[in-house]
Amino acid sequence: MSLVRYFIILIFFSMFHSLTTAEEVKKIGKFKDWETMILKNDSELVCFTQTRPVLQSPKNNPREARLFVTFRPNEKIIDEISITSGYEFNNKNSVIAKSGKSKYKFDIFQDNFAWMADNKKEKKMIKTSTKEISSSSG
Numbered sequence: 251m252s253l254v255r256y257f258i259i260l261i262f263f264s265m266f267h268s269l270t271t272a273e274e275v276k277k278i279g280k281f282k283d284w285e286t287m288i289l290k291n292d293s294e295l296v297c298f299t300q301t302r303p304v305l306q307s308p309k310n311n312p313r314e315a316r317l318f319v320t321f322r323p324n325e326k327i328i329d330e331i332s333i334t335s336g337y338e339f340n341n342k343n344s345v346i347a348k349s350g351k352s353k354y355k356f357d358i359f360q361d362n363f364a365w366m367a368d369n370k371k372e373k374k375m376i377k378t379s380t381k382e383i384s385s386s387s388g
Contacts, residue, residue, distance in 0.1 A: 273289060273290065273291040274289070274290050274291070275287055275288070275289050276288050276289075276290070283301045283302065283304070284299050284300070284301045285299060285300055285301070286298070286299040287299070287300070293324070294322070294324055295322070295323055295324065296320060296321070296322050297320070297321040297322075297323075298318050298319065298320045298321070299318070299319050300316045300317065300318050301316065301317050302315060302316060302317075303315050303317065303347075313335060313336030313337060314334070314336040315333070315334060315335050315336050316333070316334050317331070317332075317333050317347060318331065318332045318333070318334075319331050319376065320332065329369075329372050329373060329376055330365070330372065331354075331365065331366055331372045331375060331376070332363050332364065332365045333345065333347055333356055333363070333364050333365075334362050334363050334364075335362060335364075336362065337362055338361055338362050339359045339361075339362065339363075339364055341359045345359070345364040347375070349375060349378050349379045350378060352374075352375070352378045354366065354371060354374075354375045355371075
Protein backbone atom coordinates (compact mmCIF):
# COMPACT_ATOMS: atom_id res chain seq x y z
CA MET A 251 0.00 0.00 0.00
CA SER A 252 2.96 2.37 0.41
CA LEU A 253 3.01 2.73 -3.38
CA VAL A 254 -0.49 4.22 -3.19
CA ARG A 255 0.45 6.51 -0.31
CA TYR A 256 3.65 8.02 -1.61
CA PHE A 257 4.68 8.30 -5.24
CA ILE A 258 8.39 8.93 -5.44
CA ILE A 259 10.44 9.76 -8.65
CA LEU A 260 12.58 11.89 -11.01
CA ILE A 261 14.81 9.82 -13.23
CA PHE A 262 14.01 9.47 -16.86
CA PHE A 263 14.78 6.27 -18.76
CA SER A 264 17.53 7.85 -20.84
CA MET A 265 19.36 8.91 -17.69
CA PHE A 266 19.87 5.25 -16.82
CA HIS A 267 22.21 4.92 -19.79
CA SER A 268 24.60 7.48 -18.31
CA LEU A 269 24.81 5.95 -14.84
CA THR A 270 28.27 4.98 -13.64
CA THR A 271 29.00 1.48 -12.43
CA ALA A 272 29.00 2.73 -8.82
CA GLU A 273 25.27 3.45 -9.14
CA GLU A 274 22.64 0.78 -8.84
CA VAL A 275 19.00 1.04 -9.89
CA LYS A 276 16.71 -1.48 -8.25
CA LYS A 277 13.04 -2.01 -9.04
CA ILE A 278 11.21 -2.59 -5.78
CA GLY A 279 7.57 -2.82 -6.79
CA LYS A 280 4.70 -2.19 -9.13
CA PHE A 281 1.14 -1.05 -8.45
CA LYS A 282 -1.24 -0.64 -11.37
CA ASP A 283 0.54 1.72 -13.83
CA TRP A 284 3.23 2.81 -11.34
CA GLU A 285 6.72 1.35 -10.84
CA THR A 286 8.82 2.16 -7.79
CA MET A 287 12.62 2.15 -7.94
CA ILE A 288 15.65 3.05 -5.85
CA LEU A 289 18.86 4.54 -7.20
CA LYS A 290 21.89 4.15 -4.94
CA ASN A 291 25.42 5.32 -5.33
CA ASP A 292 28.24 5.88 -2.83
CA SER A 293 26.79 9.03 -1.26
CA GLU A 294 23.19 9.35 -2.43
CA LEU A 295 19.85 7.58 -2.26
CA VAL A 296 17.05 8.51 -4.65
CA CYS A 297 13.67 6.81 -4.47
CA PHE A 298 11.19 7.38 -7.25
CA THR A 299 8.08 6.08 -8.85
CA GLN A 300 7.21 6.52 -12.49
CA THR A 301 4.26 6.06 -14.76
CA ARG A 302 3.53 6.51 -18.44
CA PRO A 303 0.62 8.72 -19.43
CA VAL A 304 -2.60 7.00 -20.42
CA LEU A 305 -3.21 9.68 -23.09
CA GLN A 306 -0.66 11.88 -24.85
CA SER A 307 -1.07 14.86 -27.12
CA PRO A 308 -0.39 14.87 -30.00
CA LYS A 309 -1.44 11.23 -30.37
CA ASN A 310 0.48 10.65 -33.60
CA ASN A 311 3.86 11.29 -31.96
CA PRO A 312 4.86 8.26 -29.83
CA ARG A 313 7.61 8.93 -27.30
CA GLU A 314 9.01 7.94 -23.93
CA ALA A 315 6.90 10.27 -21.77
CA ARG A 316 6.95 9.69 -18.00
CA LEU A 317 5.62 11.28 -14.82
CA PHE A 318 7.88 10.93 -11.77
CA VAL A 319 7.53 11.52 -8.06
CA THR A 320 10.90 11.64 -6.32
CA PHE A 321 12.18 11.39 -2.76
CA ARG A 322 15.81 12.35 -1.99
CA PRO A 323 16.38 12.01 1.75
CA ASN A 324 19.93 13.46 1.70
CA GLU A 325 18.54 16.70 0.26
CA LYS A 326 15.35 16.59 2.35
CA ILE A 327 13.24 16.55 -0.82
CA ILE A 328 9.97 14.64 -0.74
CA ASP A 329 7.18 14.30 -3.26
CA GLU A 330 8.91 16.24 -6.04
CA ILE A 331 6.90 15.82 -9.23
CA SER A 332 8.55 16.02 -12.62
CA ILE A 333 7.53 15.09 -16.11
CA THR A 334 9.34 14.32 -19.32
CA SER A 335 7.84 14.19 -22.76
CA GLY A 336 10.65 12.39 -24.53
CA TYR A 337 11.65 15.59 -26.33
CA GLU A 338 12.79 19.09 -25.36
CA PHE A 339 9.98 21.31 -24.10
CA ASN A 340 9.22 24.62 -25.74
CA ASN A 341 9.09 27.04 -22.80
CA LYS A 342 6.56 29.20 -24.68
CA ASN A 343 3.95 26.43 -24.38
CA SER A 344 2.22 25.15 -21.27
CA VAL A 345 2.95 21.70 -19.90
CA ILE A 346 -0.12 20.28 -18.22
CA ALA A 347 -0.76 16.90 -16.61
CA LYS A 348 -4.28 15.72 -15.99
CA SER A 349 -5.48 13.36 -13.26
CA GLY A 350 -9.20 12.69 -13.39
CA LYS A 351 -10.89 16.06 -13.73
CA SER A 352 -7.94 17.99 -12.26
CA LYS A 353 -5.25 19.70 -14.34
CA TYR A 354 -1.75 20.56 -13.08
CA LYS A 355 0.56 23.05 -14.75
CA PHE A 356 4.34 22.65 -14.69
CA ASP A 357 6.29 25.89 -14.30
CA ILE A 358 10.00 25.10 -14.60
CA PHE A 359 11.55 23.69 -17.78
CA GLN A 360 15.02 22.30 -18.45
CA ASP A 361 15.69 20.32 -21.61
CA ASN A 362 13.12 17.51 -21.70
CA PHE A 363 11.99 17.83 -18.06
CA ALA A 364 9.44 20.06 -16.34
CA TRP A 365 8.73 20.62 -12.64
CA MET A 366 6.13 22.36 -10.53
CA ALA A 367 7.39 25.41 -8.67
CA ASP A 368 4.79 25.12 -5.89
CA ASN A 369 5.12 22.26 -3.40
CA LYS A 370 1.46 22.72 -2.41
CA LYS A 371 0.43 21.93 -6.01
CA GLU A 372 2.62 18.83 -5.92
CA LYS A 373 0.97 17.62 -2.72
CA LYS A 374 -2.48 18.28 -4.19
CA MET A 375 -1.63 16.32 -7.35
CA ILE A 376 -0.34 13.38 -5.30
CA LYS A 377 -3.46 13.44 -3.12
CA THR A 378 -5.74 13.54 -6.19
CA SER A 379 -3.83 10.76 -7.94
CA THR A 380 -3.82 8.61 -4.80
CA LYS A 381 -7.60 8.97 -4.49
CA GLU A 382 -8.02 8.03 -8.15
CA ILE A 383 -5.85 4.92 -7.73
CA SER A 384 -7.57 3.88 -4.49
CA SER A 385 -11.06 4.26 -5.94
CA SER A 386 -10.17 2.28 -9.06
CA SER A 387 -8.64 -0.63 -7.11
CA GLY A 388 -11.96 -1.63 -5.53
